[in-house]
Amino acid sequence: MPDVFAAPRGHQLRLLVKQHPGATVGVAFIVLLLLASLFAPLPYDPTATNGSNALKAPGAEHWFGTDGAGGDVFSRVISAARIDLSLALAGTLLSLVVGLPLGLVASGKGRASDWLVRGLDAFQAFPLLILALALVSLSGNRLYMVVVAIALINVPRYIRLMRSEILSLRESRFIEAAIAMGATPGRITFRHLLPNVWGIVLVQTSLTIANAIVVIASLSFLGVGVSAPTPSWGGMIRDGAGNMSSGEWWIAGFAGIAVLLCVLAFNQLADAIGDRTARTYR
Amino acid sequence: MSDLSVAPLASAAEDVPETVLDVRNLAVSIRTPDGVVNPVKGVDLSVRKGEILGVVGESGCGKSTTIKGVLKLLGPNSTVTADRIELAGHGDISGHSVKQMRGVRGRAVGFVVQNPFGSLNPIYTIERQFYELQKAHGTGVSKRQSRDIALAMLDGVGIVRPERVLDGYAHQLSGGMAQRVVIALATTLSPPLLFADEPTTGLDATVQAQILDLISGLVRDEGRSMLLVTHDLGVIAQYCQRVVVMYGGEVVEEGSVHDVMVTPTHPYTQKLIGSVPKPGEKLNVAR
Amino acid sequence: MSLVEISDVVKTFAARQRGADPVQALKGVSLSVDEGETVAIIGESGSGKSTLGKAALRLIDVDSGSIVVDGDDLGSLDARRMRAKRADMQVVFQEPFESLNPRLAIGSIIAEPLQIHRPDLGTTEIRRQVVQTMERVGLPEASANRLPGELSGGQQQRVGIARAVISRPKFLVLDEPTSSLDLSIRAQVLALLAELQQESRMAYLFVSHDMHTVEWISDRIAVMYLGEVVETAPTRQLFDAPTHAYTRTLLSARLSADPRDRHAYKAFAGDATVRQTSSEAST
Amino acid sequence: MTLAPVKGATVRTPRRVSTPWRLVLGRLGFLVAALFGVMTLSFLLVSVTPGDPARLIAGPLASDSQVEAIEAELGLDRPLGERYVDYVAGLVKGDLGTSYYSKQPIVDEIASKLPATLSLVLLAVLLAAVLGVVVGSLGAYFRGRWPDSVGRLFTGIFQAVPDFFLGLILIYLLFFVAGIAPAPAGQLAFSESPPPKVTGAIPIDALVAGDTALFVSSLQHLVLPVLTLALVYAAYFAKTARTTVGRALNSQQVHFARAMGLRERTVLRYAFVESRTTIVTYAGVIFAALLGGEAIVEKVFAWDGIGTWALNGILRLDLPVVQGMVLVAGALTLITYTLLDIVVGLLDPRIKHA
Amino acid sequence: GGGGGSSDGGSDGVLSLAWSSTPTQLDPNVYTGLSWVHAVDGFMETLVEYDTSKASDDTVLGVDAVKPGLAESWEVSEDGKRYTFALRKGVKSEYGNELDADDVLWSFERMYSNPASLQAGVLLKSANVDPDEPVTKIDSHTVRVNLTAPSAIALSVLAYPIDGILDSDETKKHVTKEDPWAADWLAKNSASFGAYKVKSMDPGKEIRLEYNENYWGEKPEITEVIAKAVPDASARAQLLMSGDVDAIAEPPIDQLKKIDESANAEVSIQPDSNRHNLSFNLGDKALADPRVRKAISHAINREAIVESIYQGYAKPANSPQASGLMAGQPETGAYDPALAKKLLAEAGVDNGLKIDLSFSTARPGPYAENLARLVQSDLKAVGITANVKGVPSPADFEAAVSDRTMQAYLYSERPSQPDLGFSLFLYLHSGSALNKVGFADDEFDSIISKVLVTESGDERDAAIAEAMDIVVENEPIISLVEMPDLVGISSDLKGYVSLPTGGMKYDELKRG
Numbered sequence A: 001m002p003d004v005f006a007a008p009r010g011h012q013l014r015l016l017v018k019q020h021p022g023a024t025v026g027v028a029f030i031v032l033l034l035l036a037s038l039f040a041p042l043p044y045d046p047t048a049t050n051g052s053n054a055l056k057a058p059g060a061e062h063w064f065g066t067d068g069a070g071g072d073v074f075s076r077v078i079s080a081a082r083i084d085l086s087l088a089l090a091g092t093l094l095s096l097v098v099g100l101p102l103g104l105v106a107s108g109k110g111r112a113s114d115w116l117v118r119g120l121d122a123f124q125a126f127p128l129l130i131l132a133l134a135l136v137s138l139s140g141n142r143l144y145m146v147v148v149a150i151a152l153i154n155v156p157r158y159i160r161l162m163r164s165e166i167l168s169l170r171e172s173r174f175i176e177a178a179i180a181m182g183a184t185p186g187r188i189t190f191r192h193l194l195p196n197v198w199g200i201v202l203v204q205t206s207l208t209i210a211n212a213i214v215v216i217a218s219l220s221f222l223g224v225g226v227s228a229p230t231p232s233w234g235g236m237i238r239d240g241a242g243n244m245s246s247g248e249w250w251i252a253g254f255a256g257i258a259v260l261l262c263v264l265a266f267n268q269l270a271d272a273i274g275d276r277t278a279r280t281y282r
Numbered sequence B: 001m002s003d004l005s006v007a008p009l010a011s012a013a014e015d016v017p018e019t020v021l022d023v024r025n026l027a028v029s030i031r032t033p034d035g036v037v038n039p040v041k042g043v044d045l046s047v048r049k050g051e052i053l054g055v056v057g058e059s060g061c062g063k064s065t066t067i068k069g070v071l072k073l074l075g076p077n078s079t080v081t082a083d084r085i086e087l088a089g090h091g092d093i094s095g096h097s098v099k100q101m102r103g104v105r106g107r108a109v110g111f112v113v114q115n116p117f118g119s120l121n122p123i124y125t126i127e128r129q130f131y132e133l134q135k136a137h138g139t140g141v142s143k144r145q146s147r148d149i150a151l152a153m154l155d156g157v158g159i160v161r162p163e164r165v166l167d168g169y170a171h172q173l174s175g176g177m178a179q180r181v182v183i184a185l186a187t188t189l190s191p192p193l194l195f196a197d198e199p200t201t202g203l204d205a206t207v208q209a210q211i212l213d214l215i216s217g218l219v220r221d222e223g224r225s226m227l228l229v230t231h232d233l234g235v236i237a238q239y240c241q242r243v244v245v246m247y248g249g250e251v252v253e254e255g256s257v258h259d260v261m262v263t264p265t266h267p268y269t270q271k272l273i274g275s276v277p278k279p280g281e282k283l284n285v286a287r
Numbered sequence C: 001m002s003l004v005e006i007s008d009v010v011k012t013f014a015a016r017q018r019g020a021d022p023v024q025a026l027k028g029v030s031l032s033v034d035e036g037e038t039v040a041i042i043g044e045s046g047s048g049k050s051t052l053g054k055a056a057l058r059l060i061d062v063d064s065g066s067i068v069v070d071g072d073d074l075g076s077l078d079a080r081r082m083r084a085k086r087a088d089m090q091v092v093f094q095e096p097f098e099s100l101n102p103r104l105a106i107g108s109i110i111a112e113p114l115q116i117h118r119p120d121l122g123t124t125e126i127r128r129q130v131v132q133t134m135e136r137v138g139l140p141e142a143s144a145n146r147l148p149g150e151l152s153g154g155q156q157q158r159v160g161i162a163r164a165v166i167s168r169p170k171f172l173v174l175d176e177p178t179s180s181l182d183l184s185i186r187a188q189v190l191a192l193l194a195e196l197q198q199e200s201r202m203a204y205l206f207v208s209h210d211m212h213t214v215e216w217i218s219d220r221i222a223v224m225y226l227g228e229v230v231e232t233a234p235t236r237q238l239f240d241a242p243t244h245a246y247t248r249t250l251l252s253a254r255l256s257a258d259p260r261d262r263h264a265y266k267a268f269a270g271d272a273t274v275r276q277t278s279s280e281a282s283t
Numbered sequence D: 001m002t003l004a005p006v007k008g009a010t011v012r013t014p015r016r017v018s019t020p021w022r023l024v025l026g027r028l029g030f031l032v033a034a035l036f037g038v039m040t041l042s043f044l045l046v047s048v049t050p051g052d053p054a055r056l057i058a059g060p061l062a063s064d065s066q067v068e069a070i071e072a073e074l075g076l077d078r079p080l081g082e083r084y085v086d087y088v089a090g091l092v093k094g095d096l097g098t099s100y101y102s103k104q105p106i107v108d109e110i111a112s113k114l115p116a117t118l119s120l121v122l123l124a125v126l127l128a129a130v131l132g133v134v135v136g137s138l139g140a141y142f143r144g145r146w147p148d149s150v151g152r153l154f155t156g157i158f159q160a161v162p163d164f165f166l167g168l169i170l171i172y173l174l175f176f177v178a179g180i181a182p183a184p185a186g187q188l189a190f191s192e193s194p195p196p197k198v199t200g201a202i203p204i205d206a207l208v209a210g211d212t213a214l215f216v217s218s219l220q221h222l223v224l225p226v227l228t229l230a231l232v233y234a235a236y237f238a239k240t241a242r243t244t245v246g247r248a249l250n251s252q253q254v255h256f257a258r259a260m261g262l263r264e265r266t267v268l269r270y271a272f273v274e275s276r277t278t279i280v281t282y283a284g285v286i287f288a289a290l291l292g293g294e295a296i297v298e299k300v301f302a303w304d305g306i307g308t309w310a311l312n313g314i315l316r317l318d319l320p321v322v323q324g325m326v327l328v329a330g331a332l333t334l335i336t337y338t339l340l341d342i343v344v345g346l347l348d349p350r351i352k353h354a
Numbered sequence E: 001g002g003g004g005g006s007s008d009g010g011s012d013g014v015l016s017l018a019w020s021s022t023p024t025q026l027d028p029n030v031y032t033g034l035s036w037v038h039a040v041d042g043f044m045e046t047l048v049e050y051d052t053s054k055a056s057d058d059t060v061l062g063v064d065a066v067k068p069g070l071a072e073s074w075e076v077s078e079d080g081k082r083y084t085f086a087l088r089k090g091v092k093s094e095y096g097n098e099l100d101a102d103d104v105l106w107s108f109e110r111m112y113s114n115p116a117s118l119q120a121g122v123l124l125k126s127a128n129v130d131p132d133e134p135v136t137k138i139d140s141h142t143v144r145v146n147l148t149a150p151s152a153i154a155l156s157v158l159a160y161p162i163d164g165i166l167d168s169d170e171t172k173k174h175v176t177k178e179d180p181w182a183a184d185w186l187a188k189n190s191a192s193f194g195a196y197k198v199k200s201m202d203p204g205k206e207i208r209l210e211y212n213e214n215y216w217g218e219k220p221e222i223t224e225v226i227a228k229a230v231p232d233a234s235a236r237a238q239l240l241m242s243g244d245v246d247a248i249a250e251p252p253i254d255q256l257k258k259i260d261e262s263a264n265a266e267v268s269i270q271p272d273s274n275r276h277n278l279s280f281n282l283g284d285k286a287l288a289d290p291r292v293r294k295a296i297s298h299a300i301n302r303e304a305i306v307e308s309i310y311q312g313y314a315k316p317a318n319s320p321q322a323s324g325l326m327a328g329q330p331e332t333g334a335y336d337p338a339l340a341k342k343l344l345a346e347a348g349v350d351n352g353l354k355i356d357l358s359f360s361t362a363r364p365g366p367y368a369e370n371l372a373r374l375v376q377s378d379l380k381a382v383g384i385t386a387n388v389k390g391v392p393s394p395a396d397f398e399a400a401v402s403d404r405t406m407q408a409y410l411y412s413e414r415p416s417q418p419d420l421g422f423s424l425f426l427y428l429h430s431g432s433a434l435n436k437v438g439f440a441d442d443e444f445d446s447i448i449s450k451v452l453v454t455e456s457g458d459e460r461d462a463a464i465a466e467a468m469d470i471v472v473e474n475e476p477i478i479s480l481v482e483m484p485d486l487v488g489i490s491s492d493l494k495g496y497v498s499l500p501t502g503g504m505k506y507d508e509l510k511r512g
């Protein structure tokens, strides 16, 4: 239903930028990285190799040095963003698409939702990384399974989050007021409950992306999921892990820093959104 | 009050000046993420010996901040300035360090706030909280003695079976009892001055009256003074001798309760007093 | 027959804590409210005042007893008819901010009852009525596009009232609508409620702690004690000649805001764990 | 013990109230049900995954009939339901099957690998909790000032760094560059042999055997992996501690304690005891998450625990190992949660003295 | 205690080794990977053994480089089908039981008890040993091994550790009804007549050998061997360089220089038959045409690969078979992108051939990923798009190799017998279980079948040359790199010679 009156929104974004410079820088970094990985002309072909130019230290010619096959680490780190970030985003999207409706169901009253949550408790007792690894590797290392694995890890989190949030919202006065007005359950859900969980869902989504980046890196570190020659940060860390011992730190180093920065950016964003949500609406 | 309680200021009792607390030009500024706020802008007030000074004003006008400012209880993101804060027996405490303030708090000034449950540590027994207080002020009182003192204090605030309260925890108390425990704690070291920040808000009317009777008794019977923050004009009218009216971080009117409430001079005070509903009268509603 | 007839209502809550006894919040309460009448409910905390208010609106289901509003027994209505019926009965809560959806603009909040019950009205008409109601309760039109968090407590409570009255209900439950407001604002809101009632002859069930307020606004007062109505009387009569002991205690605990009539406090021997601090105790 | 009905105050007591025994029994009941769920899921995980374990066991030179024979031996040719019943029956007898790869009983393998993981995880959580709580509490205490800013900077970074990457960096810095840490190759130096097995945890067994040199060496080998995990998870603790201790420091009881002239030390302690249940809960949750969650770190340090074991199991398609791991981690997690509920209940008088 | 300079726990008689893995069991009948062969090699005594004194710098020890082991001497019949061995007298096992013909008989019987065992299925089979009566007892100390046809590799097969002789008297004590061949006991215990016996073993973690006091030969300097599993290659290198271990297997290729430069250790480089290949599923249409394969072969710059990934420690593979097996083979796969393009054009796939190229870091090794990337780049230059895929699970990878589900993949192969005929048979004969590429050429098959039943000599060499021509024409497997036997070894350890078995003669090592 269209709102008869609506509050202006642009203001919120401006405050976010102003009061959370960390998050702003983080988002700018992610956007730049994504754009660069998709469109920017990289100094070298990220999949190219050059046998006679292996393991060169960072310098003017190769800003981040070269790896064991003579590939340009800078180009590879940048271009790895493409697959790593898009998998993370796809996994997060799938988690949302599955998790939100289930979360809504789980926050209903009654036994069914109770049991769903109990089942989740048991499920969350599983070693999730091991499960994701088993899922991807036993299914023949398909990339879409990485997305599924991320969803598998995160859907329960969304469900629990939605449930706890909605259950406490249901106790709140304005829901009671809506019932007293004669609002239908559908109206209560979509007009009163859901809009009030978006903030926290957004926070969780940012955290989920951060977590997904780490999960993807962990999987590729173990050689599962994204595989060479497609550059991926986890794969580069694995590739460079051995070289670290002989002093060639830059292969794993820069890839690891890329992961760190992305995760940091999304964590910051989550903090900022959480802070704004709390300040505006609570 | 019990004889067991420690009265460290007894020797100074003879030359207690007429004014127990004298605050001049107190101002507080607080840095927040949204900018600096100045909830208190130059407040003057004084509490005389043996009186209850009421402080009224609408929500957010700086009542709590004023008394926290006097005791330097505001967080590190705040700045408190004052020309002078004279506390009887301690001189000007406006320049006191946190460490010096520790000696003042609890010993020279007792403090009671609105939410008694929130004021008590939920994890420790009540007895332990009495003992921690003794320890903090280095009174050299043993655990046993502390318990005896606490028993006497609880008895003094009208608690029937104080042993059971002492061995229990805060959540096992009713609101009225919890507030009594807090008052007992606040007066254990016999501070000559009590700050009470809305000590009865949220309590039932009957309980509220009991608590007010209790604290006014503590002032009357033991020669204490009290600064009582409230937004209930009934409380002011019934229990206070003098009243300070605050508005927007400033004192707008001060005087005896009778003067201020019967013949208010400041427009805000007039509006405040006019807004108490009186049956049969049309409400004095200023939009 | 009064507009609202509450008879023999019993409500027991399962204990909130495992192992504790269930709470009998209402032990057979009967009460009626007439058109244009304000009936106040007073009593100490936990005596069941709010529960009664909610039961009267069927916001909670009762164990037994009946609630008849304008000829309809609420207990016999199915969910759909109950929702339709809610156009006639509304509520204003104590906590103004918590009663408003923090994500909706003030205008939308106020428009909601109309959107629910009068979908036939077009957006323009709804908008017109919202603006009109806002003006009536003293809210600037410009605040229609603002969020609840941007208003003061008094304004928030006006929003709550505007929302409650826009669908022109016949019966309004006011659960301590002013106790979280500052004194001066409280007076304004009370005056507003009185005016609105005069205009549309609504029936008010007014839950309150505050004797001054009750004394001023209500026609009749019901005193609740431990889930029961122990005394019901017209306001003046109750204040002048309380019959029940608990009522007397309540009255004696009332503090006059006039320093000229200071009087001694009379304790009520209800709280056995606390020794009486004042001489005179009555039962 | 009831002193008075909770009445006469708008401030109500906290909601979570229950007697300890009720709590314990309730949680144990749930534990049993959840364990059953974990068991079933782990069975399904292995039973429905594609792949031909019999061929894997038989080896590359085996004929089809030999593969079939092995299939029959494993009972893989029988219906799912029957196999499930067998599986559960086996579990009840403590039989989790046999590894395809090592041919060892899964129970034995777990028994030999679990102590290594447990000692690693326990120490890491302990260190993380201490570090994190100190940093977080300082941050909360000095909110907005430099200790807070510095703390938050490190918290942010360590929370964002993948643990295995941190492990590599620490190896690079502390082992290869500085040379102060021992080689990241297991729990003891190459030339050392584990002490006679008592608990299975090498440091403890070394102490039991009275071999101090071995004890010291085992501790030295624990340093890097423990530090890796501890730094990362200390960040989580710090964040939680900053919030909860911060909230406690802002609570009225702390203001009151200050107003009563209590020492800052005491005031901090008051704030801390109020937040300790949250922190203990958090420690339990992290401990549970690390069982299996630290597999990659184990791999980085060639730590012979259940994490590495499970990783290798997966890559070798050694399904009984995967199953065993899931079961053990699941069970341990559930047990941890149960213990946690009980401990928290006992730590908090609001729950204990209902 | 290690060698080197660092803290030395035990005496110098202790040899410490870091392997990438250690066996999970020791029964010679149960194939469990290479570390198992190496471990068994440590304690199992064979009838004949390789003679390290015949080692050379460029070729591996050949099939004829054998010397007496448990057999003091042997005779070969005229028709080359009967090998009569005179067993050494007074040889005692670690349990004190004396070696006799019954031990030999029982050992062989045991090998054939499992027709899928490596011995029965591959080794003895390719040496034409008669499965119906492999060994005949002549007297208590004389046995005859029966062949169905002459074989050039009969002796080298008998020198292979898992074909060694068990102490049947002791082993039989551990036989049970369910376990008629004492497999359970042999999984953790040794029962042979070698210089060492198993002291202890922790499956997958470590194995310890110690000197067998009853050993018939000279007492070796090394009296105890400890091999532990250190899966991480750089960790192994680190242990070696710090002097904690005496030798490491599979040293990390990118750290070989470092090892050589270190004070304590060096890299031993000796000839070997190990090759890193680009293998195909020849059943695949696109790759069925030999011209395409040749084109691929010419497209790859092996020199660059060797220089970058292998840091010059390996050699480009420019011959159809391992050069260590035979010198002077025809040259193949010279780097010539132009020729490659031409060949592709001839084959009609000049506009865009796409192949899937899989790899596993378990085989050939961690550098497989970079190897795949280099190959991909090279192929791209001639217009072939290689879609590189990593297979994380080694088990999955091996299964895919066996099932021929991968179009092209990187692989490594090392024949267990140092013989060209054997190698050709093993990897390319359509009847061989290890012909994983699926090469099937009738002419080749018939030549190799003949080679297998021909004794060493000119006739055999001529047949092999003929077969090699077919291989050159077809290039069924594209070899990229010839790996020497690389072992990181403590500088003070002398006497290491690479064996065709892949193992090490600990009893010949000396410190100094």
Ligand SMILES: Nc1ncnc2c1ncn2[C@@H]1O[C@H](COP(=O)(O)OP(=O)(O)OP(=O)(O)O)[C@@H](O)[C@H]1O
Pocket (backbone or CB within 6 Å): B030, B032, B037, B038, B039, B057, B058, B059, B060, B061, B062, B063, B064, B065, B066, B231
């Ligand atoms: N720590 C703080 N940070 C930001 N603003 C603060 C802080 N403490 C107080 N304020 C602001 O200072 C003003 C005065 O607050 P204070 O609590 O003293 O009011 P009060 O008169 O006690 O009100 P009430 O009757 O509601 O208790 C308010 O506007 C409040 O928002």
Ligand SMILES: Nc1ncnc2c1ncn2[C@@H]1O[C@H](COP(=O)(O)OP(=O)(O)OP(=O)(O)O)[C@@H](O)[C@H]1O
Pocket (backbone or CB within 6 Å): C013, C014, C015, C016, C023, C024, C025, C043, C044, C045, C046, C047, C048, C049, C050, C051, C052, D009, D010
């Ligand atoms: N949902 C519920 N579940 C369990 N018990 C409840 C519930 N709601 C109310 N109660 C109990 O019912 C009793 C009456 O509560 P009610 O809220 O009606 O009191 P009240 O008179 O409105 O008190 P107050 O003045 O504090 O608002 C109390 O003991 C309360 O604890």
Ligand SMILES: [Mg+2]
Pocket (backbone or CB within 6 Å): B063, B064, B065, B197
């Ligand atoms: Mg205040």
Ligand SMILES: [Mg+2]
Pocket (backbone or CB within 6 Å): C049, C050, C051, C175
């Ligand atoms: Mg109520």
